[in-house]
Amino acid sequence: MSTPEPNVPGPVTPGGPGGAETDGEHPGRTAATGQGGGRHRRRRRRGEQPVVPEAEFTSYYGMPILNRPTWKALDIAGYLFLGGLAGGSSLLAAGAHATGRRVLARSAKIGALGAISASTVALIHDLGRPGRFYNMLRVAKPTSPMSMGSWLLAAYGPLAGVSAVTDATGLFRRSGAAATAGAAVLGPAVASYTAVLIADTAVPSWHEGYRELPFVFTGSGAAAAAGLGMLAAPVEQAGPARRAAVFGAALELGATAVMTRRMGLAAEPLERGRPGALMRASKVLTAAGAAAGLLAGRRSRTAAALSGVALLAGSAALRFGVFTAGVASAEDPKYTVLPQRERLRARARERRREHAGDGAGGTGSGDGTGSGNDGPAV
Amino acid sequence: MTDTAAQAGDTGPSTSGGLLHGAQPDVAGAAGHRDHPQRVGFFTDTSVCIGCKACEVACKEWNAVPEDGLELTGMSYDNSQGLSASTWRHVAFIEQRKPLGSQEPGVVHGPAAGAGGAEGMGDFDVFAAAERLGATTPEPGAPAGDGPGTPTGEISPIAPDGRTELRWLMASDVCKHCTHAACLDVCPTGSLFRTEFGTVVVQEDICNGCGYCVPACPYGVIDQREDDGRAWKCTLCYDRLGAGMEPACAKACPTDSIQFGPLDELRERAAARVAQLHAAGVPDARLYGEDPEDGVGGDGAFFLLLDEPEAYGMPPDPVVTTRDLPSMWRHAAVAAAAMAAGVAACFAGRRR
Numbered sequence: 001m002s003t004p005e006p007n008v009p010g011p012v013t014p015g016g017p018g019g020a021e022t023d024g025e026h027p028g029r030t031a032a033t034g035q036g037g038g039r040h041r042r043r044r045r046r047g048e049q050p051v052v053p054e055a056e057f058t059s060y061y062g063m064p065i066l067n068r069p070t071w072k073a074l075d076i077a078g079y080l081f082l083g084g085l086a087g088g089s090s091l092l093a094a095g096a097h098a099t100g101r102r103v104l105a106r107s108a109k110i111g112a113l114g115a116i117s118a119s120t121v122a123l124i125h126d127l128g129r130p131g132r133f134y135n136m137l138r139v140a141k142p143t144s145p146m147s148m149g150s151w152l153l154a155a156y157g158p159l160a161g162v163s164a165v166t167d168a169t170g171l172f173r174r175s176g177a178a179a180t181a182g183a184a185v186l187g188p189a190v191a192s193y194t195a196v197l198i199a200d201t202a203v204p205s206w207h208e209g210y211r212e213l214p215f216v217f218t219g220s221g222a223a224a225a226a227g228l229g230m231l232a233a234p235v236e237q238a239g240p241a242r243r244a245a246v247f248g249a250a251l252e253l254g255a256t257a258v259m260t261r262r263m264g265l266a267a268e269p270l271e272r273g274r275p276g277a278l279m280r281a282s283k284v285l286t287a288a289g290a291a292a293g294l295l296a297g298r299r300s301r302t303a304a305a306l307s308g309v310a311l312l313a314g315s316a317a318l319r320f321g322v323f324t325a326g327v328a329s330a331e332d333p334k335y336t337v338l339p340q341r342e343r344l345r346a347r348a349r350e351r352r353r354e355h356a357g358d359g360a361g362g363t364g365s366g367d368g369t370g371s372g373n374d375g376p377a378v
Numbered sequence: 379m380t381d382t383a384a385q386a387g388d389t390g391p392s393t394s395g396g397l398l399h400g401a402q403p404d405v406a407g408a409a410g411h412r413d414h415p416q417r418v419g420f421f422t423d424t425s426v427c428i429g430c431k432a433c434e435v436a437c438k439e440w441n442a443v444p445e446d447g448l449e450l451t452g453m454s455y456d457n458s459q460g461l462s463a464s465t466w467r468h469v470a471f472i473e474q475r476k477p478l479g480s481q482e483p484g485v486v487h488g489p490a491a492g493a494g495g496a497e498g499m500g501d502f503d504v505f506a507a508a509e510r511l512g513a514t515t516p517e518p519g520a521p522a523g524d525g526p527g528t529p530t531g532e533i534s535p536i537a538p539d540g541r542t543e544l545r546w547l548m549a550s551d552v553c554k555h556c557t558h559a560a561c562l563d564v565c566p567t568g569s570l571f572r573t574e575f576g577t578v579v580v581q582e583d584i585c586n587g588c589g590y591c592v593p594a595c596p597y598g599v600i601d602q603r604e605d606d607g608r609a610w611k612c613t614l615c616y617d618r619l620g621a622g623m624e625p626a627c628a629k630a631c632p633t634d635s636i637q638f639g640p641l642d643e644l645r646e647r648a649a650a651r652v653a654q655l656h657a658a659g660v661p662d663a664r665l666y667g668e669d670p671e672d673g674v675g676g677d678g679a680f681f682l683l684l685d686e687p688e689a690y691g692m693p694p695d696p697v698v699t700t701r702d703l704p705s706m707w708r709h710a711a712v713a714a715a716a717m718a719a720g721v722a723a724c725f726a727g728r729r730r
């Protein structure tokens with residue numbers, strides 16, 4: 001393919017597809033076509049130097065390539081948070097139930113039921129046709145994480161409900177114990193499938209993190225549930241919650257660090273603007289909450305409660321950060337075009353090398369999808 | 379139409395059948411249709427598009443698509459801006475300071491111009507030609523080397539104020555009816571389905587407006603209609619296909635820029651057209667979306683473009699997101715197990 005040089009050398013800076021700032025606006029509409037839609041943004045992250053592909057690319061009046069996700073932040077980011085909280089709480093509930101920590105068990109069971117109920121309401125509220133929510137259970141499709149998730153919720157919700165109600169009323173203890181165990185089996189799936197839900201899209205900042213995002217979300221879910229446990233249970237019973245907070249925070253922060261390093265250019269929206277601020281806030285709240293809980297949560301009820309609130313807020317901030325970063329990455333054509341261009345270039349290089357290697361051997365399919373695991377070569 | 383649609387959706391599996399990516403010669407068959415007709419699609423040859431928007435209008439008329447905003451954008455003649463729930467055909471207008479190969483006035487297209495058209499194009503002077511217009515009509519393809527003041531090797535001709543000339547590209551965009559359609563893969567209700575013609579259609583009586591298909595589409599095609607709540611996109615005129623008619627846009631296109639037909643035939647026609655354009659001195663001509671080996675397994679609606687796809691607002695190398703879904707599920711399973719093990723371990727330690 002002959003690639004003509006960028007056609008407009010003019011010094012005009014396009015309106016700028018400025019992700020988070022230009023929420024909803026069509027960016028750079030007045031820009032001449034074919035112009036580099038992206039500003040040169042160079043910001044060095046501490047400790048590492050990401051390979052930034054040249055920010056020159058062509059776009060159609062700076063318009064996004066993808067359609068903006070129509071999901072509402074409060075509903076869907078809220079759903080991601082509540083799903084994690086519910087899943088983690090069911091695990092804590094089962095552990096507390098088995099080890100005789102009555103108050104921790106009860107608060108976790110009620111927390112799980114409350115969170116999963118609220119998340120279902122959020123999910124239905126977000127539908128364009130809420131009256132048709134039952135169509136979610138019309139088919140079971142493994143290729144649709146939302147379909148799988150609906151079935152998962154349909155199984156998990158009642159279990160969480162039975163578990164909480166039997167505990168609160170003291171009736172049907174045997175069924176309650178079984179339901180608690182069942183909810184603990186499905187809970188982690190509820191927490192981790194939400195990562196697949198958003199990763200299975202064309203949105204760069206959601207899709208490119210698909211390997212680590214489930215770990216980020218389950219870690220965050222465990223931390224949130226631990227936060228709720230610390231908030232609600234007396235310090236003598238909250239020991240496992242304090243340790244779960246440390247475990248969850250470590251998993252979340254570690255996985256996030258690996259993810260942003262591997263995402264290449266698609267990590268950028270997670271680091272700038274409002275999504276970036278949310279992500280940083282989440283990091284501080286989660287780390288501080290887990291550390292304070294471990295150090296002071298055993299002695300002081302107030303410290304435990306404050307740690308709990310910090311952990312819950314940190315988990316919520318993470319989900320809103322990831323959600324809004326994805327929306328910002330969909331709104332800027334740069335995040336769609338540059339990695340794809342880079343991929344094409346890498347493939348062309350590969351093909352040239354193959355041709356150079358053996359003259360007649362270039363009959364293979366020639367595209368790099370064989371391995372299935374070729375992220376953007378950024 | 380609704381009946382057939384509902385039926386097909388109910389009987390056939392709603393997934394793209396087995397394969398999540400790669401070439402798939404028989405899409406309709408893989409979706410569970412037996413004795414189905416040939417796969418059909420569009421070949422949109424943007425080199426002959428004149429930007430009349432007849433396709434946009436015909437689509438709206440036939441499919442009763444509501445108004446999509448009355449905005450003057452300043453983006454050349456483009457006021458519909460892009461594909462959306464209420465814009466199923468979108469004509470893009472691109473103004474560039476680039477030469478348009480032999481698509482300059484006074485030059486014959488096609489094999490007649492052949493190699494001759496390729497040379498000497500750099501110094502054709504339309505202004506000189508325009509001056510001659512009153513007296514004698516210049517023959518098409520007349521030798522064009524008589525223009526003074528046109529430096530060779532530069533974009534020609536140069537206007538009196540020193541600007542170089544404009545290349546005006548037009549292209550009618552549409553849903554690609556992907557071989558591996560992410561919108562269809564992720565739809566949780568089975569509202570989106572694969573028709574017997576190999577196209578991808580939303581069943582509006584089933585869609586509950588979950589909005590999952592919107593961010594899933596790598597081309598930014600399908601969208602949710604705000605007042606209505608459901609997702610809408612091009613149906614490739616499913617109702618007309620059933621009656622043996624061609625889609626409204628193809629029917630309305632006055633230059634045959636939009637060609638409808640069996641996909642195999644369109645691919646052959648497109649390859650010939652690219653070769654013809656290359657021979658005529660338009661090296662920019664290229665096909666987009668015709669390759670069954672590409673990231674979406676080839677498009678049911680593909681294009682002949684005169685610039686990089688992103689100049690038209692299309693992704694240069696789209697990949698169906700569900701290609702990575704098996705890996706996503708595996709990672710999610712491990713993450714869930716890690717979470718369960720980690721929290722369980724927190725109870726195993728000291729009893730405090």
Ligand code: SF4
Pocket residue numbers: 553554555556559560561562578594595596597598599600611
């Ligand atoms: S172009 Fe988008 S809306 Fe059309 S079939 Fe492909 S994924 Fe679906």
Ligand code: SF4
Pocket residue numbers: 561564565566567568569570580584585586587588589590591592608609
């Ligand atoms: S919005 Fe409608 S068509 Fe799109 S995925 Fe949801 S149910 Fe399917």
